[in-house]
Amino acid sequence: MITGINHVTLAVSDLERSFAFYTEVLGLTPLAKWQRGAYLQAGDDWICLSLDADARNAPHPDYTHLAFSVPSQAFNDTADAIRASNATIWKHNSSEGDSLYFLDPDGHKLEIHSGDLNSRLAALRERPYDGLEWFVQQQG
Numbered sequence: 001m002i003t004g005i006n007h008v009t010l011a012v013s014d015l016e017r018s019f020a021f022y023t024e025v026l027g028l029t030p031l032a033k034w035q036r037g038a039y040l041q042a043g044d045d046w047i048c049l050s051l052d053a054d055a056r057n058a059p060h061p062d063y064t065h066l067a068f069s070v071p072s073q074a075f076n077d078t079a080d081a082i083r084a085s086n087a088t089i090w091k092h093n094s095s096e097g098d099s100l101y102f103l104d105p106d107g108h109k110l111e112i113h114s115g116d117l118n119s120r121l122a123a124l125r126e127r128p129y130d131g132l133e134w135f136v137q138q139q140g
Contacts, residue, residue, distance in 0.1 A: 005045065008066060010108055011052035017105050018049050025085045026068065026112075027078065042068055058107045059090060065101065065109035072098065072114040079112065096123035 012018040019038050022028045028040040028047060036051040070078050079100045083089075090109055091101035097115025104110055115123075124132065 007046045007048055009048040009050050010066075010104070010106070011055040012049050012106050013052070013055040013057065014105065015049060015051045021085065021087075021105050022047065022049065025081050025087070027081075056107050059103055059109055060107075063109075065111055067099075067111040067113045069116065070098075070112045070114055075100075075112065075114045082112070096120060 010018075015033075015036070015038065019030070019033060019040075022040050023030050026042075028042050031039040031041055031046065033039075038049045040047045040049065075098045079098075082100060082102050087102040087104070089100070089102050093099040093101070095115075096119055097113055099111055099113045099115075101109065101111045121136075
């Protein structure tokens with residue numbers, strides 16, 4: 001039985017550049033770094049940056065992305081830091097809560113989001129998606 005997501009590994013073409021972006025711009029906590037990789041902590045989760053000659057050099061064309069939680073009181077400062085880094089913005093927010101969609105230096109699609117699963121489900125109750133089917137008991 002799966003109990004959660006253990007970690008996310010991102011292939012990067014330049015470890016130093018990516019390490020700086022994830023720690024200095026996004027504020028992830030560095031845990032360990034070696035010649036070909038690094039472990040970073042984001043809340044209770046961890047990210048591995050892995051140096052890879054085959055790392056992407058452009059964003060994947062679909063909507064797949066990794067979203068980081070940001071407290072609402074820190075959202076604007078974090079978004080400003082991302083914009084100041086000249087990260088490419090790849091989508092404009094149309095969901096509940098504050099979100100900023102941006103690319104990392106290798107073109108991985110990322111997002112910072114100030115909502116959580118409960119706020120997303122509440123928004124879904126107010127404005128259901130076409131064909132919505134619930135698998136959890138609705139509360140309140």
